[in-house]
Amino acid sequence: MALLFSLPPPSSPSSSSPSFSSHCFSISLSSGHQSGRRIRFLPVAATTTTHNRQHSIPLDKSWLAVAEASEEDQLWAAACLRVRSFYDFQDSSYGIHDHKRYLTEREFVALKERIAGKRKGFKRVSCINATLPLSQLSSSANDLCAACKFTSNGEDRVVVGTLDLNQCLWLPEEIAGTKPEGIEAGFGRAYLSNVCVARELHRNGLGYDIVTKSKIVAEEWVLHQMVEAKCITDAYLGHLA
Numbered sequence: 001m002a003l004l005f006s007l008p009p010p011s012s013p014s015s016s017s018p019s020f021s022s023h024c025f026s027i028s029l030s031s032g033h034q035s036g037r038r039i040r041f042l043p044v045a046a047t048t049t050t051h052n053r054q055h056s057i058p059l060d061k062s063w064l065a066v067a068e069a070s071e072e073d074q075l076w077a078a079a080c081l082r083v084r085s086f087y088d089f090q091d092s093s094y095g096i097h098d099h100k101r102y103l104t105e106r107e108f109v110a111l112k113e114r115i116a117g118k119r120k121g122f123k124r125v126s127c128i129n130a131t132l133p134l135s136q137l138s139s140s141a142n143d144l145c146a147a148c149k150f151t152s153n154g155e156d157r158v159v160v161g162t163l164d165l166n167q168c169l170w171l172p173e174e175i176a177g178t179k180p181e182g183i184e185a186g187f188g189r190a191y192l193s194n195v196c197v198a199r200e201l202h203r204n205g206l207g208y209d210i211v212t213k214s215k216i217v218a219e220e221w222v223l224h225q226m227v228e229a230k231c232i233t234d235a236y237l238g239h240l241a
Helices: 072-086 096-115 139-148 182-186 206-240
Strands: 019-021 025-029 037-041 046-048 065-069 122-133 149-152 155-168 189-197
Touching: 065 072, 065 206, 072 096, 072 122, 072 139, 072 149, 072 155, 072 189, 096 122, 096 155, 122 206, 139 149, 139 155, 155 206, 189 206
Parallel strands: 037 189
Antiparallel strands: 019 046, 025 037, 065 122, 122 155, 149 155, 155 189
16 A cells, blocks of 8 residues: 655735635555556645744644544634634734634634534545643643643643645635546545644644544445445445346
């Protein structure tokens, strides 16, 4: 089985308002004599914002967990991190906390709907989070801990990186890309969106970790659908015989 991955360098972020950058990668699967199946990852608008440069907190990554999220508590924490990462707020502004809450609730509801298959055009969506125990983050990350904490199996943890893996025919704001044709047209297309890492923890490889996990999940999706297609084909041929 072969796994191919390519990622072009990101475009430079804007120095003013939030900008958009696009990334593209593909996963190609082949096994034995079977022809390769490729799941294409095409450009997605990813919001980037500018923040004051600050010292990155070093991590002991033996405590890091990267996995698909399904519990609402963790999905809320992921939504908090996205709002915190994609927007620049002036804390002195009037009503800013209510506005943050509104944006978080909007992303939280939309995320749950995408995962549940309630959003038109999305065949499958997975939220992939990188999390750390609260005890492993220093006092210099107090704001991050307060905003993005959740509890799992009695342990307090913090979402420090997040993304969505989307299997669909297109995403809003897609501006380029070659659509798959033939048998792969219905499922051979996937995107990464809402990719972000807590700014206090940049340059620790967390973005690489969550993207790597997304490749594994996408590969599992393709294999599952290949098995389903084979079962349907075998059943049809058996009926003809």
